[in-house]
Amino acid sequence: MVRRLFPPERLTCFKANSAFVLIEVGIIAIIVTGFFIEGARIAQNGADPGSFVGNWLAAQLATGGLPTVHRYLWWTHGLLALALIAYIPFSPLVHLVLAPANAGLDIPVPGPKMGVMDFEALEGEGEETPSLGVSKLGDFSRKNLLDIFTCLKCGRCHEVCPAAQTGKKLSPKGVMVTLAEYLQQGKMEDESLLDTITTDAIYNCTTCAACMEACPVAVNQPMPSSG
Numbered sequence: 001m002v003r004r005l006f007p008p009e010r011l012t013c014f015k016a017n018s019a020f021v022l023i024e025v026g027i028i029a030i031i032v033t034g035f036f037i038e039g040a041r042i043a044q045n046g047a048d049p050g051s052f053v054g055n056w057l058a059a060q061l062a063t064g065g066l067p068t069v070h071r072y073l074w075w076t077h078g079l080l081a082l083a084l085i086a087y088i089p090f091s092p093l094v095h096l097v098l099a100p101a102n103a104g105l106d107i108p109v110p111g112p113k114m115g116v117m118d119f120e121a122l123e124g125e126g127e128e129t130p131s132l133g134v135s136k137l138g139d140f141s142r143k144n145l146l147d148i149f150t151c152l153k154c155g156r157c158h159e160v161c162p163a164a165q166t167g168k169k170l171s172p173k174g175v176m177v178t179l180a181e182y183l184q185q186g187k188m189e190d191e192s193l194l195d196t197i198t199t200d201a202i203y204n205c206t207t208c209a210a211c212m213e214a215c216p217v218a219v220n221q222p223m224p225s226s227g
Contacts, residue, residue: 010155014174017153019092026084033077040070098150099217105143106218137179138188147219148183151176157211157221163204170204172211172221 004024007016039057042048044066047055061069088094134140140148157172158164164171178197182190194202211221 008155010159010173011153013155013158014171014177015153017092023084023087023091023093026080026087030077030080030084033073033080037070037073037077040066040073044070092152095150095152095217098146102146102150103218105146106220136187136189136191136193137182144220145183147221148176148179150217151180151219152217153177153180154216156214156216157219160210160214162206162208162210168204169198169201171201175201176219176221 001024003011004021011017035053035057038048038051038054039061042051042054042058043061047058088096137145153173153176155173157176158174161170161172163169164173175197178193182188182193182196187193205222207222209222212219215221
């Protein structure tokens with residue numbers, strides 16, 4: 001809660017992930033109703049050694065109507081918990097599922113993970129010139145799209161990026177935020193993507209892989225940044 005009130009710069013730069021606020025409110029509501037359920041139970045059944053909060057709340061609760069209060073609290077607590085679970089696929093908590101999958105599909109060696117361009121393919125005569133880089137989301141691989149879905153916007157990549165920390169236009173987090181917005185809006189074939197990110201920002205990338213090393217969910221930021 002303190003970090004939400006006084007967040008570090010890496011969490012707020014470009015775009016803060018405000019969706020976590022609803023999740024935190026839900027978790028707090030579940031915890032509070034759980035303690036009150038415990039207090040109502042203890043008030044009826046007697047003190048429970050070790051339940052410090054429950055014993056204190058039990059002493060504050062009036063004895064009249066406690067079974068009814070306990071019943072309503074129990075249902076409220078249970079429904080809140082189920083609602084939070086149901087909300088997971090539509091919230092940043094989906095990283096609980098996506099992060100292990102993304103890490104499992106990741107290539108642990110930094111060099112190949114960033115991708116290796118086949119320059120020999122450009123020397124063939126009479127052959128179709130291979131595509132160099134990407135210009136829209138539709139050109140990305142499925143793993144790149146999974147990276148975008150998995151990104152938490154935590155800003156750890158921004159914090160270690162030498163370009164971002166020396167005031168240049170590139171921020172790995174900024175790139176991932178832009179990609180996520182395009183993906184959310186269904187702009188798979190929108191070629192304005194490069195104009196939004198800007199070529200200046202792309203050419204600021206040194207492919208040092210510091211962002212990949214710092215990422216807690218194995219996102220491959222240099223692939224879209226340098227592509």
